[in-house]
Amino acid sequence: xxxxxxxxxxxxxxxxxxxxxxxxxxxxxxxxxxxxxxxxxxxxxxxxxxxxxxxxxxxxxxxxxxxxxxxxxxxxxxxxxxxxxxxxxxxxxxxxxxxxxxxxxxxxxxxxxxxxxxxxxxxxxxxxxxxxxxxxxxxxxxxxxxxxxxxxxxxxxxxxxxxxxxxxxxxxxxxxxxxxxxxxxxxxxxxxxxxxxxxxxxxxxxxxxxxxxxxxxxxxxxxxxxxxxxxxxxxxxxxxxxxxxxxxxxxxxxxxxxxxxxxxxxxxxxxxxxxxxxxxxxxxxxxxxxxxxxxxxxxxxxxxxxxxxxxxxxxxxxxxxxxxxxxxxxxxxxxxxxxxxxxxxxxxxxxxxxxxxxxxxxxxxxx
Amino acid sequence: xxxxxxxxxxxxxxxxxxxxxxxxxxxxxxxxxxxxxxxxxxxxxxxxxxxxxxxxxxxxxxxxxxxxxxxxxxxxxxxxxxxxxxxxxxxxxxxxxxxxxxxxxxxxxxxxxxxxxxxxxxxxxxxxxxxxxxxxxxxxxxxxxxxxxxxxxxxxxxxxxxxxxxxxxxxxxxxxxxxxxxxxxxxxxxxxxxxxxxxxxxxxxxxxxxxxxxxxxxxxxxxxxxxxxxxxxxxxxxxxxxxxxxxxxxxxxxxxxxxxxxxxxxxxxxxxxxxxxxxxxxxxxxxxxxx
Numbered sequence: 077x078x079x080x081x082x083x084x085x086x087x088x089x090x091x092x093x094x095x096x097x098x099x100x101x102x103x104x105x106x107x108x109x110x111x112x113x114x115x116x117x118x119x120x121x122x123x124x125x126x127x128x129x130x131x132x133x134x135x136x137x138x139x140x141x142x143x144x145x146x147x148x149x150x151x152x153x154x155x156x157x158x159x160x161x162x163x164x165x166x167x168x169x170x171x172x173x174x175x176x177x178x179x180x181x182x183x184x185x186x187x188x189x190x191x192x193x194x195x196x197x198x199x200x201x202x203x204x205x206x207x208x209x210x211x212x213x214x215x216x217x218x219x220x221x222x223x224x225x226x227x228x229x230x231x232x233x234x235x236x237x238x239x240x241x242x243x244x245x246x247x248x249x250x251x252x253x254x255x256x257x258x259x260x261x262x263x264x265x266x267x268x269x270x271x272x273x274x275x276x277x278x279x280x281x282x283x284x285x286x287x288x289x290x291x292x293x294x295x296x297x298x299x300x301x302x303x304x305x306x307x308x309x310x311x312x313x314x315x316x317x318x319x320x321x322x323x324x325x326x327x328x329x330x331x332x333x334x335x336x337x338x339x340x341x342x343x344x345x346x347x348x349x350x351x352x353x354x355x356x357x358x359x360x361x362x363x364x365x366x367x368x369x370x371x372x373x374x375x376x377x378x379x380x381x382x383x384x385x386x387x388x389x390x391x392x393x394x395x396x397x398x399x400x401x402x403x404x405x406x407x408x409x410x411x412x413x414x415x416x417x418x419x420x421x422x423x424x425x426x427x428x429x430x431x432x433x434x435x436x437x438x439x440x441x442x443x
Numbered sequence: 444x445x446x447x448x449x450x451x452x453x454x455x456x457x458x459x460x461x462x463x464x465x466x467x468x469x470x471x472x473x474x475x476x477x478x479x480x481x482x483x484x485x486x487x488x489x490x491x492x493x494x495x496x497x498x499x500x501x502x503x504x505x506x507x508x509x510x511x512x513x514x515x516x517x518x519x520x521x522x523x524x525x526x527x528x529x530x531x532x533x534x535x536x537x538x539x540x541x542x543x544x545x546x547x548x549x550x551x552x553x554x555x556x557x558x559x560x561x562x563x564x565x566x567x568x569x570x571x572x573x574x575x576x577x578x579x580x581x582x583x584x585x586x587x588x589x590x591x592x593x594x595x596x597x598x599x600x601x602x603x604x605x606x607x608x609x610x611x612x613x614x615x616x617x618x619x620x621x622x623x624x625x626x627x628x629x630x631x632x633x634x635x636x637x638x639x640x641x642x643x644x645x646x647x648x649x650x651x652x653x654x655x656x657x658x659x660x661x662x663x664x665x666x667x668x669x670x671x672x673x674x675x676x677x678x679x680x681x682x683x684x685x686x687x688x689x690x691x692x693x694x695x696x697x698x699x700x701x702x703x704x705x706x707x708x709x710x711x712x713x714x715x716x717x718x719x720x721x722x723x724x725x726x727x728x729x730x731x732x733x734x
Contacts, residue, residue: 129639129643130642130643131639131642131643150642150647151639151642151643152642152643152644152645152646152647156643157643157644158639158640158643160636160639160640162634162636164634164636164637164639164640165640166637166640166641166655167637167659168658168659177641177644177646177654178644178645181644181645181646181650182645225644226643226644229644229645
């Protein structure tokens with residue numbers, strides 16, 4: 077096994093009765109990486125994290141932490157620490173006692189203990205809060221106490237179970253950046269569980285997208301967003317338009333699909349497809365452009381005559397719903413790069429237009 | 444349980460305890476509601492007030508107010524029989540509380556934390572001593588103790604009589620259920636993730652229990668213990684049936700005195716028992732509030 081991996085899961089299975097919550101998951105997480113497990117609730121991401129923490133033992137497969145087999149080692153003997161979703165701070169202890177708990181369990185000498193607790197509280201900017209009780213603090217502060225309580229132990233890997241879930245939107249954004257910079261400073265491997273795709277894209281070095289107990293794709297945020305290898309990932313990350321059809325042409329990394337009503341659309345294939353196979357074209361709303369019919373150039377792009385149906389102006393963007401001739405609607409987002417009040421600069425409902433998209437901007441995906 | 448009360452709620456409570464009649468119009472509805480409340484409190488606490496007041500009266504039948512005296516308290520403390528019974532009662536209550544609290548807490552932990560064979564059966568039987576008529580319980584304990592004492596006589600050849608030990612065993616038998624009910628309630632509200640967090644931070648099961656679980660459910664355990672203690676303190680039927688010759692307990696002794704004559708001495712001892720119970724409740728509330 078490779079020494080450079082902080083965490084390695086090989087064919088890990090976890091069954092609860094008949095149900096496989098985690099179904100043959102294989103993952104390699106590098107040392108010092110910010111790695112996210114992303115998926116809808118019930119996809120097995122939290123169970124995977126709990127197996128790494130030691131709260132659940134795998135029903136099958138192998139789990140290594142820095143090359144050491146850990147599948148059935150109890151949590152208190154693992155070199156990892158967890159930040160819980162609800163923080164799980166000890167309500168009968170002060171902030172300092174909470175942070176000191178792990179060090180006390182390891183019998184760290186008193187003199188060193190005080191200094192390390194102080195350093196950990198400084199790190200999360202809670203220096204003056206040592207004698208407070210958790211209930212006297214706000215959600216964001218409790219969150220930082222939970223971080224300090226885990227990091228003070230200098231774990232090899234820090235596990236975070238949707239730690240920002242309970243915070244409001246603004247605080248969430250702040251904490252995302254703070255967590256990211258904290259991870260850079262301490263250089264510890266972070267494994268971050270979330271169902272929020274934007275959060276995962278913002279913070280992660282790499283992301284594993286999970287659904288129904290399986291890992292569907294592992295990659296950098298760019299790879300996951302720009303080159304999803306299946307329909308689920310394309311749908312779950314960001315927004316997209318799906319057009320169903322059948323593969324009628326296939327060459328190198330591109331394929332053309334034909335919709336039941338005869339429309340032919342070309343796109344990039346992250347995974348090889350076969351002629352005649354059912355496939356879906358995924359077109360992200362910001363990857364297509366609308367042009368006036370007189371401006372359309374059919375040579376290097378696929379084009380679709382459309383009618384503008386609805387306009388939603390949201391400041392930075394204008395979101396346009398267009399109707400294809402056979403009735404289907406698609407979403408297209410246009411960035412408002414011009415600052416103007418001139419009505420002619422914006423699309424109007426009922427206007428005829430042509431939707432233009434280079435094949436590299438659309439993806440042909442199979443299930 | 445341990446959750447802090449919202450500040451504003453506490454502030455409201457700290458305000459005047461007097462009904463706020465002055466806020467808004469003094470309507471008939473408000474007036475009758477207030478009157479009703481006063482009558483309810485009078486009904487509940489009037490008899491107790493009479494008891495306390497007449498423990499200080501000079502009247503030797505304790506039914507008229509003829510002036511203040513502490514004579515009955517002095518007499519009470521000089522009464523060896525009464526004091527002996529009080530000592531027995533405290534001793535029985537203390538021992539049975541300690542034992543039933545430990546056993547009841549362990550039972551509650553087993554019921555809440557583990558899935559085992561016969562768990563549903565135990566669950567159904569646990570509450571039996573709470574609902575069973577006390578007289579049936581007392582008779583069953585009497586019959587069982589006869590059997591057990593006879594068994595000891597046959598096996599060891601020693602004649603063992605009923606004593607405080609049999610009373611203690613009887614009190615433990617019914618107290619365990621009450622302790623278990625109270626402790627289970629506090630375990631139900633206990634967040635298991637706190638235990639996971641402790642394990643995660645390097646605590647083994649033993650350390651996790653003593654540093655996290657125990658302090659968190661301590662108010663429940665104290666509440667259960669308090670209940671067991673007061674139940675034991677004023678238990679009459681089981682104490683009467685299971686005590687041996689010459690080992691009387693306070694409620695039984697008071698009853699014997701009342702049968703002869705109601706004297707203010709009875710009022711005095713009752714007042715003291717009342718004060719003792721109230722002190723215990725207040726203490727336990729203080730302990731829980733401090734957390």
